[in-house]
Structures are given as C-alpha cells and as structure tokens.
Amino acid sequence: MDPTIPVGNVTIEHLSVDNHYTEEAARALLPLVSAGDRCAMDKLYILYFARLANFFRNLTAHADLAEELINDTMFEVWIKRASIGSNAPVSLAIMRLAYSHVQKHSAEATAVQPHAQSVIHDKDHDCPPLNDSDTASNPLVLLSRLPVEERAVVHLAYASGHSRRDIADIMNISCECVDVLLNSARLRLWR
Numbered sequence: 001m002d003p004t005i006p007v008g009n010v011t012i013e014h015l016s017v018d019n020h021y022t023e024e025a026a027r028a029l030l031p032l033v034s035a036g037d038r039c040a041m042d043k044l045y046i047l048y049f050a051r052l053a054n055f056f057r058n059l060t061a062h063a064d065l066a067e068e069l070i071n072d073t074m075f076e077v078w079i080k081r082a083s084i085g086s087n088a089p090v091s092l093a094i095m096r097l098a099y100s101h102v103q104k105h106s107a108e109a110t111a112v113q114p115h116a117q118s119v120i121h122d123k124d125h126d127c128p129p130l131n132d133s134d135t136a137s138n139p140l141v142l143l144s145r146l147p148v149e150e151r152a153v154v155h156l157a158y159a160s161g162h163s164r165r166d167i168a169d170i171m172n173i174s175c176e177c178v179d180v181l182l183n184s185a186r187l188r189l190w191r
Contacts, residue, residue: 026090033081042082045074051091051160052098054085058155059102059146069105073098091098093164093168106148142189150185153178 026047032040056066076097077084084093143151156162168175
C-alpha cells in the first residue's frame with residue numbers, strides 16, 4: 001500500500017496520531033474540493049480526521065459524539081468549500097468550524113440538561129475535589145472536569161500547539177479572553 005496520496009505537486013502522508021498535516025497539502029486540496037471533487041474532499045477528511053478526533057474526544061469524552069462532530073464539521077467544510085481558507089489558514093478555518101459545532105452541542109446539551117457545565121463565567125461553579133489517585137492515574141479525568149471552553153483553550157494551546165492569536169480566531173474571542181480562560185483552567189487544575 002502506498003503511504004502517500006499525491007495531490008497536485010504536493011504529497012500528503014496518511015495521518016496517524018503521531019503525524020501532522022501540512023497547510024500546503026490542505027491548500028493544494030482546496031481548489032479541487034471547491035470544484036466539487038469528492039475524492040479531494042475524502043483526502044481532506046483523512047488529512048484532518050486525527051486532529052479533529054483528538055479535539056472532539058478531549059472536549060466531549062464520547063467517541064460516538066466525536067465521530068458525529070467530525071462528520072458535521074467536514075460536511076460544513078464541503079458546504080462552505082468555496083470560502084474555506086480564503087481569509088485564514090485552512091487549519092484555522094476548519095478548527096473554527098469544529099469549535100462552533102462543540103458550542104452548538106454544548107448549548108443543546110444545556111437546554112436538555114440545564115445543570116450541564118457550559119457556562120464559563122459562573123462564579124458559583126465549583127467542581128468537587130478529586131482524589132490524588134484519580135488524577136495520578138488519568139489526567140484526562142481532571143481535564144474533563146473543566147468547563148468546555150476551558151478544555152478547548154487548553155487543548156488548542158497545549159495539545160495542538162496553536163498560538164494565542166490562533167486560539168482567539170478559532171474560538172471567536174479576544175486574545176485577552178484566551179488568557180482569562182487559560183488562567184482560569186490553570187487555577188482549577190492546581191487547586
């Protein structure tokens with residue numbers, strides 16, 4: 001099996017959890033996707049699948065929901081294909097769509113379950129303390145206790161390596177709000 005997929009004059013490596021996509025490869029696919037090339041869309045889907053899976057898995061903790069959100073995000077990429085990446089890097093445009101789907105899901109979950117954790121500025125919000133064994137054996141348990149916005153900013157900053165400006169763009173907030181969310185997450189994680 002060939003480990004690469006040729007796209008124009010750019011070669012895309014198949015993604016695994018350890019490989020990273022390249023902006024150049026995504027840019028090479030966009031004109032084909034914009035022209036309605038479903039094969040190119042499949043390649044773009046493969047290119048972003050691991051990154052989106054990690055993002056959604058860290059924010060939702062449900063594999064079936066993560067898969068649904070990936071499909072919803074990439075379907076929206078297909079629908080908006082002509083404008084994807086026109087004003088920002090492709091990765092930021094796709095991650096912005098992904099985050100909007102997380103927000104939509106969170107809002108729907110809150111509507112169904114009014115006491116769900118979705119509001120960041122709720123000063124009365126307090127997570128019950130965790131045992132040292134809970135966090136020592138699985139730090140994801142600790143992260144899962146953060147509100148979704150804080151989990152998103154932590155994931156985008158530390159797991160995905162996005163800059164403060166990129167995170168602000170993805171989450172459609174100011175850089176100062178990114179700082180507030182990161183500081184709030186740090187305080188919750190260290191108490």
